[in-house]
Structure formats: structure tokens, C-alpha cells
Amino acid sequence: MTIERYVAPETLEEAAAILSxxxxxxxxxxxDLMPQVHSGKLKFKSxxxxxxxxxxxxxxxxxxxxxxxxxxATVTDLLTSNVVREKLPALTxxxxxxxxxxxxxxxxxGGSLCNASPAGDxxxxxxxxxxxxxxxxxxxxxxxxxxLPLAEFFTGPGRTRMEPNELxxxxxxxxxxxxxxxxFVKFGTRPALDIATISIAIGGVKKGRALHEVRVALGAVxxxxxxxxxxxxxxxxxxxxxxxxxxxxxxxxxxxxxxxDVRASAWYRQELxxxxxxxxxTDVAQG
Amino acid sequence: MSLKVDISFKLNGVARSATVPxxxxxxxxxxxxxxxxxxxxxxxxxxxxxxxxxxxxxxxNSCLLxxxxxxxxxxxxxxxxxxxxxxxxxxxxxxxKWAVQCGFCTPGMVVQATHLLNQNPNATDAQIRRGIEGNLxxxxxxxxxxxxxxxxxxAAPREA
Ligand SMILES: Cc1cc2nc3c(=O)[nH]c(=O)nc-3n(C[C@H](O)[C@H](O)[C@H](O)COP(=O)(O)OP(=O)(O)OC[C@H]3O[C@@H](n4cnc5c(N)ncnc54)[C@H](O)[C@@H]3O)c2cc1C
Ligand code: FES
Ligand code: FES
Numbered sequence: 528m529t530i531e532r533y534v535a536p537e538t539l540e541e542a543a544a545i546l547s548x549x550x551x552x553x554x555x556x557x558x559d560l561m562p563q564v565h566s567g568k569l570k571f572k573s574x575x576x577x578x579x580x581x582x583x584x585x586x587x588x589x590x591x592x593x594x595x596x597x598x599x600a601t602v603t604d605l606l607t608s609n610v611v612r613e614k615l616p617a618l619t620x621x622x623x624x625x626x627x628x629x630x631x632x633x634x635x636x637g638g639s640l641c642n643a644s645p646a647g648d649x650x651x652x653x654x655x656x657x658x659x660x661x662x663x664x665x666x667x668x669x670x671x672x673x674x675l676p677l678a679e680f681f682t683g684p685g686r687t688r689m690e691p692n693e694l695x696x697x698x699x700x701x702x703x704x705x706x707x708x709x710x711f712v713k714f715g716t717r718p719a720l721d722i723a724t725i726s727i728a729i730g731g732v733k734k735g736r737a738l739h740e741v742r743v744a745l746g747a748v749x750x751x752x753x754x755x756x757x758x759x760x761x762x763x764x765x766x767x768x769x770x771x772x773x774x775x776x777x778x779x780x781x782x783x784x785x786x787x788d789v790r791a792s793a794w795y796r797q798e799l800x801x802x803x804x805x806x807x808x809t810d811v812a813q814g
Numbered sequence: 815m816s817l818k819v820d821i822s823f824k825l826n827g828v829a830r831s832a833t834v835p836x837x838x839x840x841x842x843x844x845x846x847x848x849x850x851x852x853x854x855x856x857x858x859x860x861x862x863x864x865x866x867x868x869x870x871x872x873x874x875n876s877c878l879l880x881x882x883x884x885x886x887x888x889x890x891x892x893x894x895x896x897x898x899x900x901x902x903x904x905x906x907x908x909x910x911k912w913a914v915q916c917g918f919c920t921p922g923m924v925v926q927a928t929h930l931l932n933q934n935p936n937a938t939d940a941q942i943r944r945g946i947e948g949n950l951x952x953x954x955x956x957x958x959x960x961x962x963x964x965x966x967x968x969a970a971p972r973e974a
Contacts (some may be wrong), residue, residue, distance in 0.1 A: 528816050529816055529817070530816065530836045530837065531817060532817070533817060533836050533882055536880075554883070555881065556878075557878050557879060557880050558860060558875075558878050560837065560876070561859075561860075561862065561878045561879075562859045562878070564837060565858065565859070572838070575836055575837075577880070577882065577883055579883060585874050603872070626860075626930075626948065627860075627863065627931070627947050627948020627949075627971070628873060628926065628945055628947070629860070629863060629866055629873050629874055629875045629926070629948045630860055630875065630878075631947060632872040632873055632874055632876070633872075633878060633879070719947030719948065720947065720948060721942075722859060732880055
């Protein structure tokens with residue numbers, strides 16, 4: 528379909544009202560949208576709505592015990608935010624490994640999550656930090672907000688539980704407890720401008736030699752970025768010695784069923800996950 | 815027929831207006847509609863950095879930017895870069911260090927290098943290499959380019 532109308536609302540309410548009138552293609556940084564339009568992967572709806580001027584969607588702030596990351600926060604905003612660096616260092620790490628300076632300056636957190644690539648770099652750390660997404664719509668005269676755990680948001684490559692009349696307003700992350708440690712590793716063939724072959728985020732509260740309230744999230748090993756529940760169960764609450772680290776690494780390798788594609792074979796992805804989980808936990812045990 | 819949208823923005827310090835097809839990139843608008851051909855088309859998909867411009871002070875790939883999204887913003891291309899504090903030193907660095915061979919990557923490199931030094935005037939050589947990781951050069955092997963940017967970093971600030 529060709530675009531019949533272009534709109535650039537300045538408030539969230541206006542944006543939600545436009546969505547409630549029927550289909551609109553949402554434009555944020557455009558770094559996914561533009562290539563997808565050119566390759567024919569994406570067909571525009573009749574309205575193109577540029578949300579970049581909506582003030583409520585910007586910025587990163589602390590609100591009570593939560594860190595609120597506006598949908599329009601760019602990857603550069605993540606990388607330079609002191610709150611993120613201090614409280615969510617694995618997210619800073621993911622931002623640091625993201626594409627290039629030019630892409631980081633344009634790419635938004637909301638765009639990354641809504642694009643729902645299994646290899647998206649911001650999802651694994653946000654899953655480990657137990658993030659939730661704030662979805663907004665305006666079905667009638669009033670605005671409606673619902674929150675959904677990020678772990679339930681993705682349904683497949685490029686697909687999410689967001690309804691056509693909704694937009695993602697923000698990601699909210701509970702401030703991690705004292706003693707919380709988290710790590711993120713992205714594996715690609717070169718440091719810059721590479722889509723992850725696999726990515727891993729691990730986090731938990733370190734007490735003595737053990738990690739508690741453990742979460743492990745994996746990217747590019749399944750149709751969606753996912754939590755590795757079986758691996759988490761092996762790791763939870765036990766002393767991080769060499770034997771346990773081997774068990775956890777093996778559990779992670781056996782839990783995933785990745786595909787073979789241009790970036791790597793399934794076997795190679797499983798080996799990567801095994802070896803990198805081992806390296807990450809060894810680092811956590813020593814740190 | 816695609817929808818056309820009227821936009822107005824600042825281009826290299828001068829107010830401009832344009833009527834652009836809604837799905838056009840800023841790169842196509844700059845080169846084909848406005849005649850600012852200093853900004854290059856390399857890959858069209860964010861990989862090479864030949865199309866780098868500054869928008870509201872941040873460097874972006876103009877091939878990924880919708881032209882309509884320039885509305886109300888401050889756009890700087892290689893043609894207008896001299897207004898940026900570090901631009902002159904960066905250009906001199908590229909000349910002095912022989913950092914140009916075919917020259918196709920040069921406008922994007924110079925814009926990105928200027929942005930890099932604006933953000934971080936004391937960037938280390940390692941930070942310079944990381945700062946240009948979104949810019950490909952098929953000729954120089956990057957060594958001379960990094961030297962050029964380091965020379966710009968070390969140059970005395972321009973007289974006010
Ligand atoms: C050269 C290149 C390198 C890249 N490298 C990486 C990388 O290293 N790691 C990585 O993770 N990604 C990478 N990407 C992918 C891309 O940059 C990210 O997914 C980016 O975060 C998308 O954000 P955006 O604002 O540009 O989204 P857009 O392109 O504007 O939008 C993406 C999708 O999300 C929808 N959308 C956007 N915002 C909202 C919202 N608030 N509510 C509802 N729907 C919304 C849009 O309709 C569209 O479908 C790369 C892309 C390119 C071109
Ligand atoms: S032309 Fe824009 S990055 Fe290559
Ligand atoms: S000088 Fe030829 S591409 Fe860089």
C-alpha cells in the first residue's frame with residue numbers, strides 16, 4: 528500500500544489517537560524501517576507516523592525503585608547514561624557493542640524491541656534485569672496503559688504481543704538489589720557493525736560464592752530472545768566452583784535448539800554458548 | 815505517485831524548504847533534489863558511512879534517515895562543516911597525512927571525525943579507531959586516516 532498521510536505528533540495522546548483510527552507504520556530512528564522498505568520486506572500502511580517528536584517517549588530517569596527508559600532513548604543515550612552505567616552495566620556493555628556511532632545515534636530502544644529480531648542486542652540484558660514494557664493505546668476517549676514482562680513480549684521473529692493500536696512507550700527496569708552482578712557478551716566475527724552470532728546475558732545476586740535469583744538470557748539461538756530456564760535452575764544458589772560452571776555450560780548448550788544460517792551452524796552456536804557461558808561464570812566467580 | 819510532504823529545516827546554517835516524497839531518504843534529497851553531492855552514496859544500508867551527516871549535532875547515516883524527519887532540524891553536510899570547531903583541523907590533518915586516495919570515503923570520514931573530536935577532544939588513538947568503525951575505506955588501510963584525526967586532535971585550537 529502507498530502512504531496516504533504523514534503525521535508527526537508531539538504528544539503521546541495524539542500518537543495513540545492516530546493509531547486507534549486504523550493502521551499506521553510507526554517510524555522512530557528508521558534504521559530497521561528504511562532497509563526493510565528498500566528490500567521489500569516491509570509494506571507501508573496508509574499512514575506513516577513519525578513518533579520522534581513525542582516528548583513523553585524520550586529520556587532515561589529513575590522513578591521510585593524503577594529505571595524508566597523512554598522508547599525513543601537511543602543506543603547512544605544508553606551508552607552515555609550514568610544511571611544505566613551504575614545500575615545496569617550489562618546494558619551499557621550491550622550498547623557499547625552495538626553497530627557504529629552513526630547507528631547508535633539513531634537507533635532507539637523501542638525500535639529495537641518492536642523490531643523483535645532474535646539477535647537484537649538490547650533484549651538479553653533487559654531480560655536479565657527483569658524489564659517490563661509499557662504499551663499505550665487510546666481505544667476510546669481515555670488513554671490505556673498496560674505493562675507486560677519483556678519475557679512475554681516476543682512471539683517470533685519480527686512479532687510481538689503489541690496490538691496494532693498500541694505503541695511501546697517505555698521500558699521499565701527494577702533497580703537491581705545490592706550485590707547484583709550481571710554480564711553481557713556478544714559474539715560476532717568482528718567488533719563493529721556485526722549482527723550477533725549468539726549473545727548471552729547472565730545476572731544474579733552474589734552471596735558468598737553463589738548466585739541467587741539467577742536469570743540467563745540468550746540471543747540469536749531461537750526465534751525470539753529467550754530466558755534459559757533449565758540453565759537457570761542448574762545455576763541457582765549453588766557455589767560457583769569449576770564443577771558447577773561445567774554443569775551450567777553443558778546445560779545451556781543442551782537447552783537451546785538454534786538454527787544453521789549464514790552466520791553459523793547450529794553446532795557452532797551450541798559450542799559458542801557452552802564456551803562463553805563457562806568464560807562468563809568463571810569471570811563472575813573470580814570477580 | 816507517492817505522497818509529497820513540505821518540510822523546512824536548516825541546511826548548513828541556512829533556512830531551506832523542500833517538498834519530498836515521503837519515503838525518500840535524506841541522502842537522496844540532499845544529492846538529487848538539493849544538489850549537495852559532497853555526501854556520498856555507498857551502500858544505502860548503514861554499513862559504509864560514506865553518507866554521514868550531522869543532524870542536531872549527532873552524526874547519522876543519511877541513507878537511513880527519512881528526509882521528512884529533517885523537518886525543523888539542523889542539518890550539516892561536508893559542504894557546511896567549516897562552522898564546526900574542529901573541521902578545519904580535521905581537513906588539514908587529512909591533507910598533511912595523505913589520508914585520501916580515491917576520496918570516496920573522505921567526506922563521510924571527515925564529518926564523522928569532526929563529530930568524534932567535538933564529542934571527545936582528547937580522544938585516544940584507540941577511541942579514534944572505534945569512532946570511525948562505521949566508516950569503510952577501501953583504499954588507505956585506515957592507518958593514515960587515524961594519523962590524520964590524531965593530528966587534528968593535537969592541533970592547537972583555532973583562534974577565536
Ligand atoms: C548497519 C546496521 C547495523 C545494525 N547493528 C545492530 C546491532 O549491532 N545490534 C542490534 O541490536 N541491532 C542492530 N541494527 C538494527 C537496528 O539498528 C536496531 O534494531 C534499532 O534499535 C532499531 O531502532 P530504530 O529506532 O531505528 O527503529 P525503526 O526502524 O524506526 O523501527 C523498527 C520497528 O519498530 C517499530 N517501532 C519503533 N518504535 C516503536 C514504538 N515506540 N512503538 C511501537 N512500534 C515501534 C517500527 O514500526 C518498525 O517496525 C543494525 C541496523 C543497521 C542498519
Ligand atoms: S550509504 Fe549510508 S552507510 Fe553506506
Ligand atoms: S580513500 Fe578510497 S575509499 Fe577511502
